[in-house]
Amino acid sequence: MLNRNCEVKLDVLADGDTLLDETFEQFRHAAQHVADCGWSTNPANIETNKNTLNDATYDDVREQTDLVANHVQAARSLAAEALDSCKELYFEEDQPISKPTFRGSVIVYDSRTITFNDDHCTLSTIDGRVTAEYVFPKDTSNTPFETYWNSDEWEKSSATLHKRDDTYYLHVNFQQEPETDTSTVENGTVLGVDLNVDGYLAVTSTGAFLGNADYLNHKRDEYERKRGTLQQTGTRSAHLTLKRIGNRFGNWSEDYLHRVALAIVGEARRHDCDAIAFENLKQIRERISNGKKFQQWAFKQLQEFVAYKAEDHGILVDDVRPQYTSRRCSHSACGFTHKENRRGDEFACLKCGKELHSDYNAARNIGWRLVQHWLKSGAGRANCQVALKSGTVNGNGDYSPAESIGQTGSPLTSPPL
Ligand SMILES: [Zn+2]
Helix, strand or coil: CEEEEEEEEEEECCCHHHHHHHHHHHHHHHHHHHHHHHCCCCHHHCCCCHHHHHHHHHHHHHHHCCCCHHHHHHHHHHHHHHHHHHHHHHHHHCCCCCCCCCCCCEEEECCCCEEECCCEEEEECCCCEEEEEEECCCCCCCCHHHHHHCCCCCEEEEEEEEEECCEEEEEEEEEECCCCCCCCCCCCEEEEEEECCCCEEEEECCCCEEEEHHHHHHHHHHHHHHHHHHHHHCCHHHHHHHHHHHHHHHHHHHHHHHHHHHHHHHHHHHCCCCEEEEECHHHHHHHCCCCCHHHHHHHHHHHHHHHHHHHHCCCEEEEECCCCCCCECCCCCCCCECHHHEECCEEECCCCCCEEEHHHHHHHHHHHHHHHHHHHHCCCCCCCEEEECCEEEECCCCEECCCCCCCCCCCCCCCCC
16 A cells, blocks of 8 residues: 655634644543553553553543544554554664653544545544635645645545644545555565675665665764764854754765665566565664664665655565575575575585675575565465576576566666765
């Protein structure tokens, strides 16, 4: 399912604003009640399971508020997600956390609590429905309104209501069925992608070497050094400079990762892939536990950019366990796995003698692992395979040459150091 968002200003009719304001407050109360209930000072004990939270709070919230049942559930989901991100922040990012607090500035609507009409919508409140007219910008050309709002292809699915400076805004979520339903493709071709903290940032099973992790690290070190000096200076102007170079580095690195992500998706499209496989981020994090937070952030960011871009083309993005992907021989049906197979950048199989770049070998194994997962889970993919430089290899290690494959994309050239 493809998702897009678009925000529209609302003109609330009659005395609707009083009802909406009270609904904001009761929705806040409901979400807070659930957050209080699920919270624990011991992060391991924070409850995030929606059913458990529902059982523990539903009756109380119904009694304490006049919210309709769907709003009670939406508030509970909002609180559960907030608790979940606290837990993630603590365990994954090592950040200090505090109990989520809701400020009463949002109400979540689903298809049962909002009705979309051509020029207005009706919204559930604590006491019946309120009508609000859309206030569109004067010129909607080249805006999300033109692309999604009046399109037959996009369907309004849900929305959140916000209030800022006494004005109501509706944040609408649009959905579209992707052209290919990726969960049922019968002939799944997988692009395996290996990510690295040094050397090439990303290497694909089709032999594309993309981005330069050393260059990214170098730029980051340079930024850290400048930041250190400015922090010691401690003046107001140093503080402002610090902020500026921080933003500039943030934009630069996101842009760099974005371009690598585009190159990965381009590679998948050129080879008619239905899926892109990465190593599981949590497990990579264990493997590079001595790696920097920045590198972990970069991997996460890159995978998110790829997932977002791939969605547009109906390409699935999935992850696999990374264990042994660097030690296993990816040549045809060999599969020999040994620590000594790999020496730095070079992979030379001790059994069959095949020699490959070790990141390229790992990328092929990552693709292979997703194929194995599909075969074992009976995902209905009768004929799935890994995309290679020129051709594919299936789950049994049988190689099929490509009939004709367009020119492989030139690797993203790295700027000179
Ligand atoms: Zn081998």
